Amino acid sequence: MKDAASSTLIFRRLRLENWRNFTQVDVDLQNRVFLVGPNASGKSNLLDVFRFLHDIVSVGGGFQEAAGPQRGGVTKLRSLSARRYPDIVIEVHIGSHDLPNAWEYELRFSQDNQRRPIIKKERVSHAGVELWTRPDADDEKDPERLTQTYLEQINVNREFRDVADFFRSIRYLHVVPQLVRDPDRSIGRSNDPYGGDLLEQIARTPEKTRNAWLRRIEAVLRVAVPQLKELQFDRDKASGAPHLKGKYEHWRPQGAWQNEEQFSDGTLRLLGLLWATLEGSGPLLLEEPELSLHPEVVTHLPQMFARMQSRTGRQLILSTHSPSILADPSIGLDEAFLLLPEHEGTTVRPVRRFQQIVSLLEGGLSLPDAVMPFTRPAKAEQLPLFATR
């Protein structure tokens, strides 16, 4: 039987050179990706590759913006371990269950002597056949062309617009409750990954869909926050600003309405998380979804995501420090990745490549039991001593 999930595109392979703190990465990716590692091992930097691809094709973005001002320029992007001034390489393979090797996209770039990001190579293949590769003859004639990817140009990307659409469908979410409450402090009211535009996003959704989704979110929130009885969308009569209000059970018989400014951090994060799983169909990037949530709620996140994926086939890439998330016994040894800082930059390997982890799992340990000791700081026992003097 045909279903939506089997034709959904996902990232199937990621290859990097000199991207931020990664000198070399080459990994096969599954439908779910769990990134674990010590603090500052680069989990967010790895997620940022996918955001970078999204930024290249997004409105108001483009290669110059994404590799320039948005990320502090090529020198900030290039791995510190890299010797001399090598190119940064991003190569992704994209496919679906039905068509595993649908697309390959490779981008190799550096900077010119005006410190502008400049393309050294751009290549697209479809079903294993190369469609084109740059620099081409036109680029030789006019090197200025190499400041823009073909991907972001609507007039040339017709043949491979699927790739651009796919990158555009990537969603990143790392809700900062303070920004949801006070959007004026966020970077902008659209496309803010930190949740500053969450209310605007909810407001933009057609009313019928919005109400249906809010009902579903309300049902989940009622489990996690039992005193919350009802969730509604509302607009400020005077300013038109969107608000969410929740009805809380209260000593008053009617209960009391509160808006998002009074919601707890946990409630807002969970709300953002639930909204993100409903909204969109492209890869969903989540940064430590466990933050502010009760461990019991966290325990259920992997299965909640599994149901989302079962329906849509949508890829999920998340970073986590949470043993509760990793405890889900269905997480494959090729779905969990360990990021370990080493002399030549951080390495990224699926846990199945760690012989000791595999053998501990065979011996009956759970995944977090076997993996977490790899991610703890080497001298964690020194931390309590910090306050002694």
Next chain:
Amino acid sequence: MTPTGLAGCFSAAVEGVLDEAVLRRILIDLDLGLDRVFGQRGKAFLQERIAGFNHDARFRPWIVVVDLDRDAECPAALVANWLPQRAHLMCFRVAVRELESWLLADTEALAGFLGICKILIPARPDQLDDPKQVLVSLGEKARRAEIRRDLVPRPASGRSIGPGYTSRMLEFVQDHWRPAAAEINSDSLRRCRARLRDLGRKLS
């Protein structure tokens, strides 16, 4: 709704999420309530704390359910090892070999849920060596693609269950599974229900 009085409202300790759902379903069926749930971190976690739960079972009703697995020859041996001195409000039950055999025991509901023929489901689930494995391989025959994908692991994952196994089984337990029908095929479930019924009568 959960009964509000102390009597008839159990505290429980279980190995995992699915176990809690099964227990909840069993108790509702017997008109008993479930109050606090402890554990959900595997079997060893329970074994280390069973003395504490038992201590509290002098004051209020408790139910603890564990899988027999391959740890002992029979439930009695495991009980003797874990809990030599049972408090009078403690109901300690052992699923033979795993809780999944209780789910397999409602053949009709399971066949309907998976969209498979009833005769494919083993008639005596308590005698199965690895009920979870049997459930997963029945999942391979499920009529709907998304159920197959949820229950069956990809070979390269190195795991024994598929990505949505727990949530699919939760759905089955909550919406389809009937403890009263299942006990006909599973002696360990029948005993569990009988013991809970006794304890419930004692409390009312």
